[in-house]
Amino acid sequence: MSTKYMYSLIAVIVLVLLAYVGVEAAGLQIFFGVVIPYLAIITFVGGFIYRVMEWSRSPVPFRIPTTCGQQKSLPWIKHDKVDNPFTAVGVVIRMFLEILFFRSLFRNTKCELSEGGKISYRWEKWLWLFSLAFHWSFLVVLIRHLRFFLEPVPASLQFLEKIDGFVQVGLPGLFLSGAVLLVAAVFLFLRRVYIPQVRYISLAADFFPLFLIISVALSGILMRYFAKVDIVGAKELTMGLATFHPTIPEGIGGIFYVHVFLVSVLLAYFPFSKLMHLGGVFLSPTRNLPNNTRAYRHINPWNPPVKVHTYQEYEDDFRERMIEAGLPVEKEL
Amino acid sequence: MSKLPKSDEYFSKIKHDKTSGAEWMDTPTVIREGMFCYAAKPASVETLGLPFPREWNPLHEDWKLPENWKEIIHKGFRDRLERFRSFKVFMDICVRCGACSDKCHFFIGTGDPKNMPVVRAELLRSVYRNDFTKVGKILGKLGGARELTLDVLKEWWYYMFQCTECRRCSVFCPYGIDTAEITMMGRELLNLLGLNIDWIATPVSNCYKTGNHMGIQPHAFKDMLDFFVDEIEEVTGVLVEPQFNKKGADILFITPSGDVFGDPGTYTCMGYMILLHYLKVKYGLNITWSTYASEGGNFGLFTSNEVMKRLNAKMYAEAKRLGVKWILGGECGHMWRVINQYMGTMNGPADFLEEPVNPITGTKFENAKSTKMVHIVEFTADLIKHGKLDLDPARNDHLKVTFHDSCNPARGMGMLDEPRYVIKNVCNNFYEMPRNCIREQTFCCGSGSGLNASEDMELRLAGGLPRANAVKYVHDKHGVNMMACICAIDRAVFPPLMEYWVPEVDVTGLHEMVANALIIPGEKEKTVDLRGEDILDKEKVGTDEFYTRPSFSGR
Amino acid sequence: MSIQLVNLLEQKKTTIVKKWFDLVVETYQPDTSQFLKSRKDAFANPVGNCISQNLGPLFDELISKMNYETTRSFLFPIIRVRAVQPTFSSSQAIAFVFSLKEIIRENLKKEIREKQVADDLLLFESKIDGLGLIAFDIFMECREKVYSIKANEERKRTFSAFERAGLITEIPANRSSLS
């Protein structure tokens, strides 16, 4: 048992109990249903903006893209416009592929040498696949939840739900995204526990958000499929939050508050953690800059003045020998 | 029967502690002989006016640090966070996904888990969390934070100088986190305390004073090239006449001094001389060498951005003084990272030069129109494409060649196909190494970024294993006997690496092969190449037998 | 060695070699050894690959003639790697050879107890000792190679170029201290 994830697990369990007991025993519905969500949103938005501003405050002194393909050079040499972008368009496509499809993780190949010495490449797909599944399903779940904040629910959202729920299992129909999110998160967790290299580098701070997300997903699923929380009541509450007329409808059940509380914690935790990679990836200088410094000068705002050893000083040091060796000099002896 | 004695009872010292589950922070770092380079000599640090020159020894307990060293580091850290967005963002956004962890040649070769790129970065990041983030401060070790102690500092030093700044990890990171950049910051911080290695500090100070890393004075530089003139005449029967510090030349040529003063780079240097001579007699192109800017390489890159700028300044200064049109740069790895990604920013704009045009072919080097410096391989490729070079690739038929992409041209520039084009035009037998260790995924030589001293040979040999292993594969499979590269450090460090792992394979620069294939006006019948080795007799062995269509097998 | 023991060992070869491989990679730190074990890529994991490629043939050699040259050729690549990994002391670098004894004893427990092969086993173990000696030779050879490379690198590169050029006397004093 590693203390790293034990602490995180305990923390999440405590959070769950806190909300449940707070609502069921102490009747703190307003606190957990209104105050906390508002605080969380404020922290999230404020924190996120603050972090991004902080990053942008530091300048980019040098243009240092990591080039992953052929540079643009002679016209007849095929330039890799995406992996070694020369223009802003190239950069946008590179970033697009990176952010939406995790292109760099995709690059992970494994090459195998068979007995006969033949090489074959196999693609190491699991990390890529599950990260992709994780992030995309997260996004879908998030969008789906907009239905709790919009009235009437837009058609596009209903359409998304239809697709998401196309495997018709159980009643109410199972949303694929929720299930995928849970499975992927569990995979990412197991990976951290079972692959020694990854375990070696993992911190408590890597387990905590995973547990948090897993329990958010679990409480959501529990609510929808098993505890069958009063959806109408839930929506009344969320609409109240969205329209700034908070209300606490009767009888929504503790599990709903647990769900809301965990999401709030996740939101509030977000800006102060590695989850900020969401914002950071846009600012990564090795990916978001074109490799064209030889054609267009990049400006360093703090370009420091430095002391150099000038040619004159150099010639002064060696004039005699230079003349002796027949090298031209500026100033004769 | 009594229990058989277990050998580990005798060999408890031999077995490693089973530290499974131990965290890297709890594993103390032991500085081992063979894995580090000697400390910088005070004289070299002094020449540059860098802080705290002193005699110190990494193996000693006392590193003779200034009293307020923690404060200096803290301030330096903050300073760099404020000046480099890369550093700040990279400190914050790593999710420890592990995609980079097994991509570092030092991890693969040494088996030391602290050589995983992400751990290397965490060495600094842990202190960052403690000193600059509230969450880190509150959660402490649980949040992956730790205080800066003397042991931490020593660990930094040990592992910052076990990274060749090759950027291979950055290729695989989903956020592009570049551990090389973090290492560069780490080294800048260490330099604030005078904790450099001699193999970097002394070349830097030499370069500053005399114009090149080797500290070779102008007359000796010329002597050396004059000597090459004799050697070239012996082999080809042609007298080449290099010019030095020539005002009004068309082009200034700058190459790393390693090629002038070390084998087998010297043959590459002769290659340049032959090519430049050829262009002069055939097309009247006037290219000059400089003794002042006699170093293309820039170990300042491995020291700090300021030092890099100080050394790099000479290139433009000399080009301006001589009044040339543009600058041509020789084959070198880190030199080209500096030129491609730093030079224009640091010492530009070079508006006293012209936008480079190849006067022979008329090709405009659009990609270099601001920096005004062209890579000689781009230049040669252009000449070959336009049929301006008389080449007989059969003269390299005694070679079976593979190509090693040097880290910096590959991942800091993207020069991948130009050298391949040149190779395929100057020799007939070319074989690629496997795809996942060439081009942008190329494995480092293990000795880059100033780690090519002799005292850290074990580190170099272990770090070079992944590369050598792939070379061995093409050697076994295709009989490859020559590895071409476009980096002076490669030419210096691969011979020992090959001697240990694949003694059958030798190392060459691209322009050595170009020169061997080049038919120079007035040359005598060639029987040997620049190294004095017999060229395969064309009559006896039909070239067909050796000719295999060069291909990009890995693509 | 009797046919009986050879047959036994041949039968159990897969298990024994697998265990041997595990023991060799476990001489690395656990986080590393998992990588060495799991990543089956000759280029991304040259160390693990080199071990797994050579242990099997080495074992075959042991239970047959144990020809010096062939044995050496399988042992050499493994030791050559370990000779430059300074996390190993000299004994640690070659100790894996002797772990084979342990593994075989584990695997032939029953047969040993029934005294079927005990004598033969002693014979076989002295073969392993022989292997250890070869390993020692190789290790020393590699270390000497490293030292000679260390010592000669500077001379080979720079000095020889200078010497050819007749410039040897002009090397600035501070260079020589670097070699």
Ligand code: SF4
């Ligand atoms: S690949 Fe990037 S995000 Fe993942 S562990 Fe490495 S540096 Fe961190």
Ligand code: SF4
């Ligand atoms: S830059 Fe290269 S040497 Fe440094 S950590 Fe990354 S892969 Fe390793």
